[in-house]
Amino acid sequence: MTDRPGTDLVPSVTDPIVTSAIVEAPTVRAAPTVSRSRRVARAVIPPLVLLAAVIGVWYYVHRFVLSQRRKFVLPYPHDVVRVGFLEWDNLSELLEATWSSTRVAAIGLFLAILLGVAVATLMSQAKIIERAMFPMLVALQAIPILAIVPLITFWLGTGQNARVLVCVIISFFPIVLNTLFGLLGADGGLHDLVTLHRGDRWTRLRKVMFPSALPAMFAGLRISAGLSVVGAIVGDFFFGRGDVGIGQRIKQYSLNSNYNHQLFAAVIIASMMGIIVFLLFGALQSAVIGKWHDSKSGGGR
Known part of the structure; x- marks a missing residue:
């Protein structure tokens, strides 16, 4: 029985040369x-482990490093909790x-955001202004x-x-710097698209520059x-009139060694205030641009 004409010119897939030339398509694996x-465990356990280590060092220093005469400098953590947080008068x-300082910080941050975003927007519109x-x-x-405290006292x-x-002076600059960086970092192709559609300056700001600047902001x-x-x-340290803030309490407690437990409790509360506002704005960022930003940055670690 004879083969059909031309069949000897068609290589078989079982031929070693052809087999070696076949490349399997890469398998797309779904991300686990x-x-x-x-x-939640990944986010919570590492800070808790580090906190436990810090408390352990704290106990060790009080028990084995400090002399009996100087143990009041660093009281036991459980004594700080008992005196500073479990006694209602002190708490x-x-x-x-804390409420007084929180109110001041919130007002100052709000004004810094308004002023900082406005200044950054103005600077982004013209190089000469920047x-x-x-x-x-x-x-x-x-x-x-400290150098301008007398001026602030004279004015306000x-x-x-x-x-x-x-608060405004201290928190103003990072807002301006990051907002300006985000506004100027918008994709040039998007700018060209707005120009092609004859968009005005407000359209460019609203649809290109501000959305691109959100992560940096x-x-x-x-x-x-x-x-x-x-x-x-x-x-609070410089201006003592009005409602007593957490800084004034820290200053008051630091002047009397009998208030060491309250001093450490006040420092802990001040630290917690910073952590809470940091996490609050992190949650706000995730709610506003979390999914979009993760997709742009590769999903994070």
């Missing part, structure tokens, strides 16, 4: 799904001070608060308004949120 409980005093304003902003950021007195101004907000808490506490 991580359960919600595992994600209520700290809570009132060149004119940026050195002044850097100079303002570099001035120590020593009450809550002076403390709010300190939230990074600046998270930094400034913590700095606003620092500003509220620092302002």
Whole structure:
């Protein structure tokens, strides 16, 4: 039986040469799904482990490093909790001070956001404006608060308004810097598309620059949120009139060794304030741009 004409010219798939030339298509594997409980564990367990290590070092230093005469400098953690948080008179005093500092920090941060975004937007519209304003902003950021306390006292007195101004000065610069970086980092192709459709300056800002700037803006907000808490506490040290803030309590407790437990409790509360506002703006960032930003950045680690 004869083969059909031309069949000897068609290579068989079983031929070794042909077999070696066949390349299998890459298998697309779905990314492994991580359960919600595992994600929570990954986020919570490392900080808790580090906190436990810090507390362990704290106990060790008090027990074995400090002499009996100096143990009051670093009291046991459980004594700090008992005196500072479980005795209602001390706790209520700290809570009132915390509320006062929180209010000052919130007002200062709100004003810093409004002013910072407005200044960054103005600087993004013209290079000459950016060149004119940026050195002044850097100079303002570099001035120590202590150096301008007399001026602030002369302008606003020593009450809550002076403390709010300190918060604005401290938390203003990161908002401007990050917002400006985000506005200027918008994709050039999107700018060309707006130009092609004869979009005006407002359309360019609303549809291209601000959406592109959101990740950088939230990074600046998270930094400034913590700095606003620092500003509220620092302002308490310099301006003592009006409602007593957590900074004034820290200053009061530091002057008397009998209040060491309350001093550590006040420092812990001040630290918790910074952590809470940082996490709050992180959650806000995830709610506003979380999924879009994760897809752009590759999903994170």
